[in-house]
Amino acid sequence: MTVVPPAPGEPRRPEGPRNPGDAWVVADTGERYWGRFGAAGLLAVDATRGILLQHRVSWSHFGGTWGLPGGALHEGESAIVGAIREAQEEAGVPDGAVRPRFTSVLDLGIWSYTTVVADVRSPFDPVISDPESVALEWVPVDRVDELPLHPGFGAAWPMLRAQLDVFPAVVVDGANVVGSVPDGWWKDRAGAAARLRDRLAGLAVPADDLGLAGDDWYPEVALVVEGRARDIGTEAAETGAAEAGVAEPALAVVRADAAGDDAIVAEVERRVAGAQRVLAVTSDRELQARVEAAGAQVRSSGWLRRLLDA
Template structure:
C-alpha cells in the first residue's frame, strides 16, 4: 500500500488538498481509494422527498455519476462526524438537521468507506456550497436506480434501500434490569432508575452493533425507551431515551407500548428476564432479550 497526492491532470479539488487526509490510498494491485484515513458519506432520508444525492462534477472520481455527499476523513475523525461535516461542506446540511439511524462499512483492509444513513429531523433545502457538485436533489427512493450511479454507491444501494423501512426501538423493563443487580438499588429506586437511564443514554449515542439487533449494516442507533413503575415514577426523559411511567402494572404498560410499536411497524426489541412478560411480549410480535443482553452492553 502507498499514499499518493493527486498528480497534475488527475481528478482533484481545484484548489488542491486541504487536509492530510486528502490523498489516494493505492493498493498493491494499483487500485486507488480516496482518503488517507478512510472516507464517509451521508445518506439523508426525508420521509416525504426521498434521499439526498449529489451529481458529481466531471473532474471528480467517477465524475458525472450520482452518489452521496461525502469525502475523505480527517485524521482522528469519526466516520459519523466526517460524513456530516462533508455533507455540510458539499450540500449545506444544517447543524442538527439529521439524526443517524445506522451505518454500513465497506472495508478492503487498507481503506474503509462508511455510509451514514440518517433521518431528516428538520427539513432543509440542499445548497451547492463547494465545487464538487453539478447539482443536488432529493430523489424518490423508487427513482434512484434510474440514475447513472457511482459504482460504489450502486453496489451498496440495494442493501441500504432494504434497511430504510426498518426503525428499531429497544423497550426496557427498567424495574427488571435494576433489580437484576444487587447494588443497593432498593434504598433509592428512583435514583437507581435515573442511573440506568443515563447509562442507556450513553449507549444510545454510541449505538449498537448490527448483529445485536439481528440487522444488516455495521452499527445502528435505535430509539431507547424505559418503562418505570412504583417508587421510580416521575423519572424525566433524556435526549435519546424516552421514559414512560406505568400508572398501574409495569408489565401491562410494557405490553401496551410494545403492541403499539409493533402495530406502527417498528422493529421492537424488549429487554426483560421476566418469563411471563416475555411470553406476553412475544405474543404481540416483539423480540425479547434478557437483562444480561443490555447489562453487557452498558458495561
C-alpha cells in the same frame, strides 16, 4: 498500502489547510481510494422527498455520476461525525437536521467506507457549497435506479434501499435492568433509573442482534419505569449529539401507572401495531413470554448491560 497525494495534473481540493486524511490510498493492485483514514457518506432520508444525492462534477473521482455527500475522515474521527461534517461542507446540511438510523461499512482491509443512513428531522434545502457538485437533489427512492450512480453507491444501494422501511425500537424493562446489578440501586431507585436513561441515549445495537442488514443500528428506545422511578425526567444527559451536528437520539420515558409489566407489554403492542421491529429487554421469564406473544424479540438485561459497558 501506499498513501499518495493527487497525481500531477489531477484536480485538487480547494486551497486551504490540508488535513492529513486527504490523500489517496493505493492498493497493491493499483486501485485508489480517497481518505487515508477511510471515508464516510451521508444517506439522508426525507419521508416526503426521498434521499439526498450529489451529482459529482466531471473532474472528480467517477465524475458525472450520482452519489452521496461525503469524503475523507479526519484522524480519530467517527464515521457519523465525519459523514455529517462532509455533508455540511458539501451540501449545507444544518446542525441537528438528521438523526442516524444505521450504518453500513465496506471494509477492504486497507481502506473502509461507511454509509451513515439518517432520517431528516428538520426539513432543509441542500446548498452547493464547494466545487465538487454539479447538483444536489432530493430523489424519490423509486427513481434512484434511473440515474448513473457512483459504482460504490450503486453496489450498496439494493441493500440500503431494502432497509429504508425498517424502524427498530428497543423497549427496556427499567426495574429489571437496574436490579440486575447490586450497586445500591435500592437506596435511590429514581437516581438509578435516571443513570440508566442517560446511558441509553444514542444506544447502538449490532445489526445481527436485530436480525437486520448493515452494521450498527440506532433504534428508538422506550425506557419503562415504575414506582419511585416514575419521578425521573425525560431529558437525557449530554450525548454529544450537538457536537456531532445530529438530532438528539429518540429516547422516551414511559411511566407505568400501575404494574410495570403491563405497561411494557402495552408499549410493545403499540409499536408492533405501528409496523416497528421491536426488541424487548428483560430477564423476567414470565414477561419474556408475554412480549414474545405480542410480537417482540427478547434480550436479557445482561445483554443490554454488555452493550452499554462496551
